[in-house]
Amino acid sequence: MNKYFKEFLHRGLCFSGFGPIILAIIYFILSKTVDGFALNASQVLIGTVSIYLLAFIQAGASVFNQIEGWPISKSLLCHFSTLYLAYVCCYLLNTWIPFDIMVIVLFTIIFVASYLIVWLIIYLSLRATSKKFNKKL
16 A cells, blocks of 8 residues: 555544544534524534544645655645645535535635645745754754
8 A cells, every 4th residue: 555645544543533523612612602503413413524534634635745756836736636625525515605606716715815825834934944954054
């Protein structure tokens, strides 16, 4: 079995349990702050399973950035595509966003902007750290 696939599974299994815990906390807060907030059993089940899978995929997808021989652009495209598909499917499945083309376009714009901001912060942080290490050498 491919070492990257094993690593994807390992990371996914290590961190996927955090998704349902966070979802439970959010549901608890909503139940305490929103009048009449209620969920039926199927909403809780779909939410829990889909968030578990989302967290699994999100944790596992970080392996794309470590595949040797892949250019950064390919790694980022695979990482971005995997996360985008997982998030949009999860949000639509849970009806957290409606299945409306304009809503999906807006979601996509926000997702792309957020993704780029996070990667820009990571890139700038790593560049600054590299400069510090190079000066010490």
